[in-house]
Amino acid sequence: MIDRGQILAEEGAPDNGPLYLRIRDVLADAIAAGRLPKGALLLEGPVAGLFASTRTPVRQAFALLEAAGTIRRFDGRGFLVGQGRGGPKRVALTAEMLGFGEEAPGLRKAPAWEAIYESLEREMVHLSVFGRYRINEVELARARGVGRQVARDALTRLEALGIVEKDERMRWTLVPLDAERMRDLHDIRVALEPIALTQAAPFIPPVERRAMTERLEEALAVYPVLSVEAMDGLETDLHITCLGYCPNRELLIALRRARFMLNVSKHIIGVSHRMPADEPFIAEHLAVFRALDVDDAARAAETLRHHIAVSLPKVIGRVAELRDAHRPDMPAYATPVAR
Incomplete structure (x- = not known):
């Protein structure tokens, strides 16, 4: 069994790398070794449970594995191990399959909170x-x-x-949460997120960037038939995952509180507020990724700045409707x- 004693240190710890990359590596090792058989069904929830993580890093790991051809989509929920046309094998995942052994020394206990x-x-x-x-x-x-x-x-x-x-x-x-506070938080995002993206652009893995672009294209094609989780995942791809490659850690710390505005949209759109008739941000995110695809970080940053600026009236309006209704x-x- 492989030694994964440090595999699940705190997410983003600089000595271990982002959690989603570590999850990807563990799953890739298990697939290559045959512990996860071809056709095995992988779902975000069970995998997140084994890693005692949230679903977001698992979703990101799946995207990288799919881009590498290690897993594939099928006509159903989740991913299947390997390529081909066979149906899913509903295999109960265990810590031993991931190479941790029965005692699972690499898994941390999920915090009770x-x-x-x-x-x-x-x-x-x-x-x-x-x-x-x-x-x-x-x-x-x-x-x-x-x-x-x-x-x-x-x-x-x-x-x-x-x-x-x-x-x-x-x-x-x-x-x-009033209009003044929302404006203050947006001012921070408008000022700092474009700088963070400019610095992050050279470090975003092309395969990961392509997977994010594909998710946006697929979402745009089916909107508004999207779950709240899927919408949140698209927001996370650009505003958290991509910016997370920025080498200036102090800049990311300064942005942390302003990310609260992403949570506002997540908890209002499609939950206590109807899904907008027109998609709220997917095309704008795609424009950012199109600029990144041609290595135009300056245009990507300016497109991101515009996207954040025009989103403020939308969010203020949704919050006001919630307050009134x-x-x-x-x-x-x-x-x-x-x-």
Whole structure:
């Protein structure tokens, strides 16, 4: 069995590389060694479970494996190992198949907060549209059926995105999402994302860039028949994965809080808000990738700048519609803060 003791260190750790590349390598090794047989069905959820990761790095790993011809799409959900025309083999994936052995020394235990995080983030984003709220950590833990430390860890993750903050008395507070804040966050993105893309462009692997372009083309052809997860994946490809190749780590840290605006769209479009009649960003993303394809980083950066700038009125409009058409479901752990 291969030694993967460090395979799942924190995502993006510089000494190990991006998590999706490590997942790709493990899957490629397992396929080459025959531990994953030809025709085996690979789904994002089960693979993410084995790696104790979110689905995003698994989706990115699948894209690279598909581009390399290691796995293929079929008339169904997921990917099949190898090439050919045979149907899927529904094989139960195990840690041993991935080369970890029965004890799975390379797999980390999933942090407990991950089990509640996605739904909590959505709830917080929706509630932030309606103003500022004080968040009771004890009540949150009780409402979610977890320990207080788990609730605190989830809130700390939200704090890193600027969704919640601590007041002068160290109490958790939900930051209101108003038009002024959205403009401030967009100003950061307009200023910094084009710079990050210019610096990242030489380091984006061509095979990965082509896979992203193909996903955009396929999505544009079938819109609006797209899941929220698929839309989020397309946003992630450009604004997180591509920019993640920027060698200036301080620049990426400065952008981290502004990425909150991507979460706003993810939790509103197609969830509490109807899918727009006209696709909201796919063609604009394609224009960025077309410029990257011909090594015109300057045009790609300017196209990205325009894309972010014109997206602001769309997001403000969706948030305003949500505020006008809905009333918040008040969770037991949240208390409105008087203005």
